[in-house]
Amino acid sequence: MSLLEIELPDGTKKEVESGSTSYDIAASIGEGLARQSIAARFNDELIDINRPLETSGTLSLITQKSPEALDIMRHSCAHLMAQAVKELYGDDVQVTIGPAIKDGFYYDFYSETKKFVPEDFPVIEAKMAELAKADLPVTREVIGREEAIALFRSMGEAYKVELIEDLDAETVSLYRQGDFVDLCRGPHVPRTGVHKAFKLTSLAGAYWRGDETKAMLQRVYATAFLNKKDLKAHLERLEEAKKRDHRKLGRELDLFSFSEEAGGGLVLWHPKGAMLRTIIEDFERKEHLKRGYEIVVGPQILKTDLWKMSGHYENYRENMYFTEVDELSYGIKPMNCLAHMLIYKSKPRSYRNLPVRFFELGTVHRHEKSGVLHGLLRVRGFTQDDAHIICRPDQIDSEVKGVMQFVQDVAGIFGFEYTMELSTRPEKSIGSDADWDQATNALRSSLEGSGQEYDINEGDGAFYGPKIDVKLKDALDREWQCATIQCDFTLPERFDLTYTGSDGEKHRPVMLHRVIVGSIERFIGVLIEHYAGSFPLWLSPVQAIVLNVTDNQAEYAQEVFEQLRSAGVRVELDVRNEKLGFKIREAQVGKIPYMLVIGDREVSEKTVSPRFRDGSSLDAMSVDSFVDFVKTQCSEYK
């Protein structure tokens, strides 16, 4: 029996016999640590706590407090769920895969006969609890590839067989708990008793291996935490998030709706929602003009031949709407770039006048698959804050930096956290290596210059160039792409865009496609959830409401209302024959920032008494002072 030297995170070294486990080492340090440990990291590999060690190396124990613990436990909990399902429904159900994901885990099952329904959840949960209570040991074994294939084939687990057949390895690892065995890399918790707080959450369909040509599996989503308290907190968080769902708030605040008669994914903007849009659009125009953009407007439909020339017909036709008049086919625009290029081409361009930055609040229509529509966040008709910057290659860097700064400024104004991704050259792409390098480096250096952390999506760029994507989170932590910056060498080529250089020769410009908020619709959806419907004063469709205490003040209330309205304050008037408390409540539920209360006191003193929606109030002031107050706040985007 040889001795191994194991180094622990604090630098101490322990000599143990070969074949000792991490658990043994933990136990030698302290009983509590051994009890708390669910796995280990050995030479940077996550392993089971009971895995015998055969070489010297560094070891750190993963306890319930370690950041990795939750994922390992959830993955194990997926096995527990699969075990419960197999025990309940036996051979009717085949297992496939079941990983840990953000906030929980899932397991995909295949069955011809068993259709999972939510009513199964308590049954499955009860079985899981029973198996957890039995505190079954979870054991790992390594067997040969062929042996494993034979094993799973004999159990009728065709998907497991397919997985192993696609593996390169000569051996595979299996995990057993009770009668349940699963192909798995691990690591797993040592005993099923670790699982104390889990809950099945939803059912969904999912394609085998994410491929829409393959079988549809039944996915059971669940969540699990290390203790019941964390689970409860998580479920409460979900409830909170539901309250700020933009679809619910959109109806409650009377901002927008959808109509079956109009068609799915087509937004009907009500007066307050349209006001909110208008405010954002005005903001966009102002901010773009400040940064050297020129506003342009293109047509809604362009001849189909033009879409053929751009490549959209070939690559994007399924998402486009077409219309035919006088035997001429037109495509309704799904993007704004074509018109912008035609505007560029309308006259000769000199290197001296580049870059040009064409900005359009461009309304586009895309026939998104019916199943993907989602409130304002995924629609079929939407307006992009779209611009195309046509520049010389040597200007890419400074232009991208300018756009990045723009994104940062806007995110700052709205108080958004966001994540960024750089997508690089895909396998299927066009353009020279030099062009790609230049463009990718420009994007990268802008990202680094911004100080933002970013992920790299290797090979996920557009076929015509690399891109930066900016994602904002919704209330349920789902990420939505908003801003994007794309470098494009192709369309200038296809449309033969040129400029005359200092050498008098024709040169090819580069085009940057970019949006800052992406689509106004999506942005508003995320905004509603971000602010939970309580918009800052400058964005609020209704900034103030005038409330009289009794009919006696109705006339003065009307005067105040008209004065505010003509001063440009977005104001409403409520002189209904209702109690003040009732009107306050309604205004508060409507999330109107300021309620201007008018009683006999205000009438005699010619003032208003503003009450903020959080319940606090300002001293009575003149109408003019209130107007000034609103203007000042708005100019500071508050």
Added chain:
RNA sequence: GCCCACAUAGCUCAGUCGGUAGAGCGCAUCCUUGGUAAGGAUGAGGUCACCAGUUCAAAUCUGGUUGUGGGCUCCA
């Protein structure tokens, strides 16, 4: 587009075994004139998403369509 579920009054939802519908909020009218989150009374509102089928009889059962929700694939 695919899988599963759902669709009853403006909103949130009841409606048992198949016998053509209810509540609360909202809305209208009247009473009440009340100072910072819900005063009271009365009343009006529904081809039970749509189209077929089964049945003496369908909100209820079956099929299809449209839309919605949770996912998958795809995307701003």
